[in-house]
Amino acid sequence: MEHVLLYDTTLRDGLQREGMSLSVDEQIAIAKEIAAFGMHYLEAGFPMSNPKHAEMFEALRDVDLGDTRIAAFGMTRRKGVAAAADPAMVGLAECFAPVITIVGKTWDLHIEKVIKVDRGENLAMIAESVAYLKGRGKEVIYDAEHFFDAYAAHPDYAVECLRAAHEAGADWVTLCDTNGATLPHQVAAATRHVREALPDANIGIHTHNDAECGVANSLASVTEGARMVQGTVNGYGERCGNANLVSIVPSLSLKLGFATVPEENLAHLTALSHFVAETANLQPDNWAAYVGRNAFAHKGGMHVAGMLADERTFEHINPAAVGNERRVLVSELSGRGTIVAKAREMGLEIEDGPEVPRILTRLKELEHEGYHFEVADASFELLIERELGRFEPLFALESFRVVTEKRADGQVETEATVKLTHDGERLVAIGEGNGPVNALDQALRAALEVRVPELADVQLVNFKVRILDEGKGTGATTRVLIDSGAAQGAETWGAIGVSQNVIEASWDALVDSLVYGVARVRRGAGVGAAGR
Numbered sequence: 001m002e003h004v005l006l007y008d009t010t011l012r013d014g015l016q017r018e019g020m021s022l023s024v025d026e027q028i029a030i031a032k033e034i035a036a037f038g039m040h041y042l043e044a045g046f047p048m049s050n051p052k053h054a055e056m057f058e059a060l061r062d063v064d065l066g067d068t069r070i071a072a073f074g075m076t077r078r079k080g081v082a083a084a085a086d087p088a089m090v091g092l093a094e095c096f097a098p099v100i101t102i103v104g105k106t107w108d109l110h111i112e113k114v115i116k117v118d119r120g121e122n123l124a125m126i127a128e129s130v131a132y133l134k135g136r137g138k139e140v141i142y143d144a145e146h147f148f149d150a151y152a153a154h155p156d157y158a159v160e161c162l163r164a165a166h167e168a169g170a171d172w173v174t175l176c177d178t179n180g181a182t183l184p185h186q187v188a189a190a191t192r193h194v195r196e197a198l199p200d201a202n203i204g205i206h207t208h209n210d211a212e213c214g215v216a217n218s219l220a221s222v223t224e225g226a227r228m229v230q231g232t233v234n235g236y237g238e239r240c241g242n243a244n245l246v247s248i249v250p251s252l253s254l255k256l257g258f259a260t261v262p263e264e265n266l267a268h269l270t271a272l273s274h275f276v277a278e279t280a281n282l283q284p285d286n287w288a289a290y291v292g293r294n295a296f297a298h299k300g301g302m303h304v305a306g307m308l309a310d311e312r313t314f315e316h317i318n319p320a321a322v323g324n325e326r327r328v329l330v331s332e333l334s335g336r337g338t339i340v341a342k343a344r345e346m347g348l349e350i351e352d353g354p355e356v357p358r359i360l361t362r363l364k365e366l367e368h369e370g371y372h373f374e375v376a377d378a379s380f381e382l383l384i385e386r387e388l389g390r391f392e393p394l395f396a397l398e399s400f401r402v403v404t405e406k407r408a409d410g411q412v413e414t415e416a417t418v419k420l421t422h423d424g425e426r427l428v429a430i431g432e433g434n435g436p437v438n439a440l441d442q443a444l445r446a447a448l449e450v451r452v453p454e455l456a457d458v459q460l461v462n463f464k465v466r467i468l469d470e471g472k473g474t475g476a477t478t479r480v481l482i483d484s485g486a487a488q489g490a491e492t493w494g495a496i497g498v499s500q501n502v503i504e505a506s507w508d509a510l511v512d513s514l515v516y517g518v519a520r521v522r523r524g525a526g527v528g529a530a531g532r
C-alpha cells in the first residue's frame with residue numbers, strides 16, 4: 001500500500017480561525033492528541049514570532065510526541081540578504097524542530113506588488129533558503145504560496161519556483177491553494193503537470209475551503225501524485241477554513257486504499273475531532289462527515305428496514321471504523337462494552353452486569369440535556385460512581401447564595417454564602433471573588449478547608465461557558481466546563497454542569513471538580529485517576 005503522509009497545521013493555520021483562541025496548555029493537549037492519532041507532522045508555528053507562539057513552541061520541546069515530527073514554520077530569506085545573514089533563517093536553523101516548512105512566493109501579483117523583487121531574485125530567495133536549511137541538517141518542506149493562482153497566470157514560472165526548491169534539496173514541494181479559489185479539476189491538472197515536470201520531487205498539497213473544495217482538492221491532488229496532505233482537525237482555519245483532515249484521512253484510507261494512520265488509530269477519529277472542538281470551546285458539528293453525531297443516524301421505516309437487512313444499504317462505511325456509531329440501532333443493550341471499557345480505562349472495577357444499562361440510560365438522558373463527557377472525564381467518572389452506589393459525597397448542601405453588587409464607581413463585587421453539612425456538622429461560610437464561580441469556590445474552601453485539607457491540592461485552571469440552545473434568548477441552557485489541576489504536577493481533569501441558570505451550572509461543575517480532585521489526592525494522586 002502506498003503511503004500518504006499527514007501534515008497537521010491546526011496549531012498554526014488552524015489558529016487563524018476567527019474567534020479561536022487556545023492557551024499554551026490547551027495547545028499542548030491538542031498536540032498530544034494529534035500525535036497519538038498518528039499524524040506524521042505537526043506544525044507548531046513560528047519559533048520566534050509573537051510571544052505566545054514562541055512559548056508554545058518552546059513548551060513542545062519537552063513533550064513526547066512519539067513518531068510525529070515537529071515542524072517549525074517560516075518564510076524564505078529576505079530579499080538582498082544571504083540566508084545565513086538573515087536572523088529569521090538562522091532562528092529556524094537553530095530551533096529544535098527537525099522539520100522546517102518555509103513558504104515563498106510564486107505568483108507575479110505578489111512578487112511584483114508585495115515583496116517587490118524581480119523573478120530571478122525570487123528564485124534565488126527560494127533556492128538559497130532551502131539550501132541553507134538543508135545545510136543545517138533539517139528536513140525541508142517548501143510551501144509554494146498561491147501556487148494555483150500563479151499556475152493559472154503563468155504556469156512555466158510557477159513550476160520554475162518549485163524546481164528551484166527541489167533542486168536546492170527540498171524534501172517536499174507543496175502546492176498551496178492559499179486563496180482557496182481553485183476547483184478539483186484544476187488542482188488535478190496542475191498536480192499532474194508538476195509530477196511530469198519534476199518526476200522525482202515529493203509533492204504535497206495545502207488547500208483552503210473558500211469554494212468548499214478543500215477536501216475535494218486535496219483528494220484530487222493525491223490521485224495525481226501528491227503524497228503529503230496538509231490540513232487541520234475539523235478544517236479550522238481562517239475565512240472558510242483549511243482542508244479538513246478529519247474527512248481526508250478516512251477517504252484516503254477507506255476509499256482510495258492509501259496507508260495513512262494505523263487502522264486502530266482511525267477508530268479514534270471521532271474522539272480526536274470532538275476533543276479538539278471541545279478544547280477550543282467550539283460546538284462539534286453534528287452534521288460533519290464521518291464524525292458528526294448524525295453522520296450515521298438513520299430515521300424512517302424504509303431506512304431502518306434496509307439497515308436491519310444489511311448495513312451497506314444505507315451506510316457508506318462502517319461507522320466503527322472512524323469511531324462513530326450508528327444511531328438507529330442504539331438500544332439499551334448497545335454501548336455496554338464502551339461503558340465497561342471506559343470505566344476500566346479509568347481504573348474503576350465494573351462488571352458487565354445489570355447496572356451497565358442503567359449507566360447507559362442515564363448517560364443518554366444527560367447527553368440529551370446537553371452534557372458532553374469528552375472533556376469532562378471527572379464528571380463521567382463521578383456519574384459511574386453515583387450509578388454504582390459507590391459515590392461518597394464530600395458534603396451535603398443545604399443552600400448557597402450568590403450576590404453580585406455593581407457600584408456607582410464601576411466596581412463589581414461578588415459574595416457567596418454556602419451552608420452545608422459535613423460529618424454531621426453544619427458549616428456556614430462566606431467567600432468573595434471577582435465573579436460567582438470564584439466566590440463560590442472561595443466559600444466552599446472556607447467552609448471545608450480544616451476538615452478537608454486535600455482541597456489545598458486542587459486548583460481551578462480554566463472555566464468555559466457555552467450557550468446550548470441559542471434560539472431561546474435569556475432562557476437558554478448554559479453549559480459550563482471547568483478544568484482543574486493538581487497544585488503540584490501537570491495532570492488536569494474536566495468537570496461539567498448544565499442548567500438554564502449559569503450559576504447552578506457553574507456550581508455543579510465546581511463541585512464535581514473539587515470532589516474528584518479530593519478523591520484523587522486521597523487515593524494517591526493519579527492511581528486510577530481520569531486525568532489526561
Ligand SMILES: [Zn+2]
Pocket residue numbers: 013178206207208242
Ligand atoms: Zn494556509
